Amino acid sequence: MFSKNLYTGRRKKLAAKIRSGIILIQGNAEAAMNYTANTYHFRQDSNFLYFFGLDQPDLIGIIDADNHKEYIFGNDTDIEDIIWMGPQPTIKELASDVGVENTGPLDKVAELLAAGIKSGRKIHFLPTYRGEQVIQLHRLLGLIHSRVNDYASMELIRAVVDLRSVKDRYEVAEIEKAIDIAYDMFTTGMKMAHPGVYEREIVGVMEGISIAGGNPTSFPVILSINGQTLHNHKHGNKLVPNRMLMMDAGSESQMHYASDITRTVPVGGKFSSKQKEVYQIVLEANMKSIDAIHPGVTYKSIHLFAARTIAQGLKELGLMKGNVEEAVASGAHALFFPHGLGHMLGLDVHDMEGLGENNVGYDHTVMRSDQFGLAYLRMAKTLVPGYVLTVEPGIYFIPELIDQWKAEKKFAGFINYDKIAGYMEIGGARIEDDVLVTPEGHKVLGRPIPKTVGEVETTVRG
Numbered sequence: 001m002f003s004k005n006l007y008t009g010r011r012k013k014l015a016a017k018i019r020s021g022i023i024l025i026q027g028n029a030e031a032a033m034n035y036t037a038n039t040y041h042f043r044q045d046s047n048f049l050y051f052f053g054l055d056q057p058d059l060i061g062i063i064d065a066d067n068h069k070e071y072i073f074g075n076d077t078d079i080e081d082i083i084w085m086g087p088q089p090t091i092k093e094l095a096s097d098v099g100v101e102n103t104g105p106l107d108k109v110a111e112l113l114a115a116g117i118k119s120g121r122k123i124h125f126l127p128t129y130r131g132e133q134v135i136q137l138h139r140l141l142g143l144i145h146s147r148v149n150d151y152a153s154m155e156l157i158r159a160v161v162d163l164r165s166v167k168d169r170y171e172v173a174e175i176e177k178a179i180d181i182a183y184d185m186f187t188t189g190m191k192m193a194h195p196g197v198y199e200r201e202i203v204g205v206m207e208g209i210s211i212a213g214g215n216p217t218s219f220p221v222i223l224s225i226n227g228q229t230l231h232n233h234k235h236g237n238k239l240v241p242n243r244m245l246m247m248d249a250g251s252e253s254q255m256h257y258a259s260d261i262t263r264t265v266p267v268g269g270k271f272s273s274k275q276k277e278v279y280q281i282v283l284e285a286n287m288k289s290i291d292a293i294h295p296g297v298t299y300k301s302i303h304l305f306a307a308r309t310i311a312q313g314l315k316e317l318g319l320m321k322g323n324v325e326e327a328v329a330s331g332a333h334a335l336f337f338p339h340g341l342g343h344m345l346g347l348d349v350h351d352m353e354g355l356g357e358n359n360v361g362y363d364h365t366v367m368r369s370d371q372f373g374l375a376y377l378r379m380a381k382t383l384v385p386g387y388v389l390t391v392e393p394g395i396y397f398i399p400e401l402i403d404q405w406k407a408e409k410k411f412a413g414f415i416n417y418d419k420i421a422g423y424m425e426i427g428g429a430r431i432e433d434d435v436l437v438t439p440e441g442h443k444v445l446g447r448p449i450p451k452t453v454g455e456v457e458t459t460v461r462g
């Protein structure tokens with residue numbers, strides 16, 4: 001846990017931004033996996049962690065913005081709980097650790113909210129993403145289940161996004177811890193990338209390293225010799241020569257800050273000449289995009305810069321043709337690079353995505369495009385020191401998409417469809433790092449994970 005003062009400061013800033021009303025921050029409950037008592041690994045809500053710091057189920061935090069009072073509601077353990085869970089601190093003791101004076105049992109929350117509503121005060125709450133949260137809001141506020149998110153407070157969403165977007169040095173240090181765990185996950189996984197090994201064996205080892213470092217992975221591991229499927233969670237293939245293995249994974253630090261890294265390696269440790277050609281283009285897009293990160297620049301412009309770098313590289317290979325600027329402006333490159341350059345990273349791997357992608361990655365200066373490919377860009381707005389971003393360009397050979405566009409003769413002036421057949425075995429290549437926006441420019445966070453052709457080949461063979 002961070003210091004008490006840090007949580008107190010965050011809540012004060014939030015109250016000052018909201019100015020009036022009652023702010024309700026729901027902690028998560030346990031979620032049943034296959035029967036009630038057999039639960040998924042507990043993950044606290046990230047907003048609750050940010051403002052109230054306590055990492056256990058069934059807590060509610062309240063900030064009364066008018067009366068400058070803060071509360072934590074939760075039930076103290078009784079002797080039956082203690083038999084199963086061991087002795088537990090009281091809610092009062094937990095609250096004191098994060099600088100909150102007022103506590104009460106969960107059944108008192110409804111009374112406090114009802115009194116607020118009766119006197120005409122606004123109850124600010126955030127959008128829900130779990131059934132348990134919806135049921136709780138229905139019980140507390142009498143909202144119809146299916147309409148709960150319609151009543152989420154836009155003022156609260158904006159205030160939370162403002163605060164959580166800019167990471168302080170303690171948060172950056174946590175993200176770096178999560179990247180350092182990822183360093184061990186990736187270098188170990190790379191060394192296993194040899195013919196005959198099953199994908200699931202590598203996934204199992206990488207997940208184990210994450211857990212040993214403090215917490216499970218920050219999202220289900222993406223690891224496949226079929227890297228052309230952007231988020232491939234099937235791990236049943238046996239590694240074979242002449243394929244590349246895409247590894248996209250991250251850990252959570254003990255304080256639940258995430259890392260998110262991607263590396264693509266040749267099975268057996270030697271890139272073929274075609275694999276190397278494609279890999280080098282992705283590497284150039286990754287490194288040049290990182291270099292372009294500075295305060296005041298929009299991330300959309302860096303995404304388009306990455307797209308032009310990829311289109312230029314593919315033109316040099318003969319897979320694309322024509323004017324690169326025009327090709328990217330029209331969206332032709334998205335045949336090979338159909339996703340966004342990256343997203344914010346923090347307590348969530350797609351940081352704050354539960355508050356709405358557009359509320360996090362876009363603002364009044366940058367509107368979301370509806371062009372194929374660009375439409376998937378999660379983060380587009382102007383960069384500010386303290387933002388932490390992923391930079392994850394890729395090139396993919398997706399057979400179904402290529403067949404469809406070829407049949408439609410789509411962007412035939414920019415794409416050499418006849419040349420693509422020779423590259424289908426590449427599958428996909430993506431390279432991803434986690435980058436802090438600094439006042440001077442940027443800093444690639446964490447211990448550098450092998451990335452150049454030479455480093456990757458040496459690590460796999462090592």
Ligand code: GLY
Binds near residue numbers: 248249260261
């Ligand atoms: N690296 C996984 C994702 O961004 O969704």
